[in-house]
Amino acid sequence: MKEYLSRSVEETREYARQFAAGLQPGDVVSLSGQLGAGKTEFMRGIAQVFNCDDQLTSPSFSIFNIYKGRLKKQPVKLQHFDLYRIETSLELEGLGFGEYVDGPAISVVEWGEKFPDELPGNTKKVFIEAVGENERRIVIDEL
Secondary structure (H helix, E strand, O other), X not given: XXXXXXXXXXXXXXXXXXXXXXXXXXXXXXXXXXXXXXXXXHHHHHHXXXXXXXXXXXXXXXXXXXXEEEEOOEEEEEEEEEOOOOOOHHHHHHOOHHHHHOOOOEEEEEOHHHOHHHOOOOOEEEEEEEOOOOOEEEEEEOO
């Protein structure tokens, strides 16, 4: 487990870039934290590693977005889920969530802690919390 203290949006993105450098196709990441903690900013840092950051928007209303990127000239598909508005496992199943996270793309799931039984056992976990106006505590558990 690793813990960081970010003092800015750019530092949060930098920690995310460092983390994302080790991600591989098929990996699943759960991002947890209160509203406004910085989950989407962390996701922006991940997306930068895969050269798809200019497309990134929060999927709060669309539930999920899929981005096509590249890493070392190889295509990468990055799936970004936001489960904040999902209430039941049945709703999640209706979206085909299991098929998406079991596939070859890298999946990043905001609010994944709401449905721990729906995430693979090897899911990497990132917890972000505000500890000051501009400071964020970031805890990464890569198993």
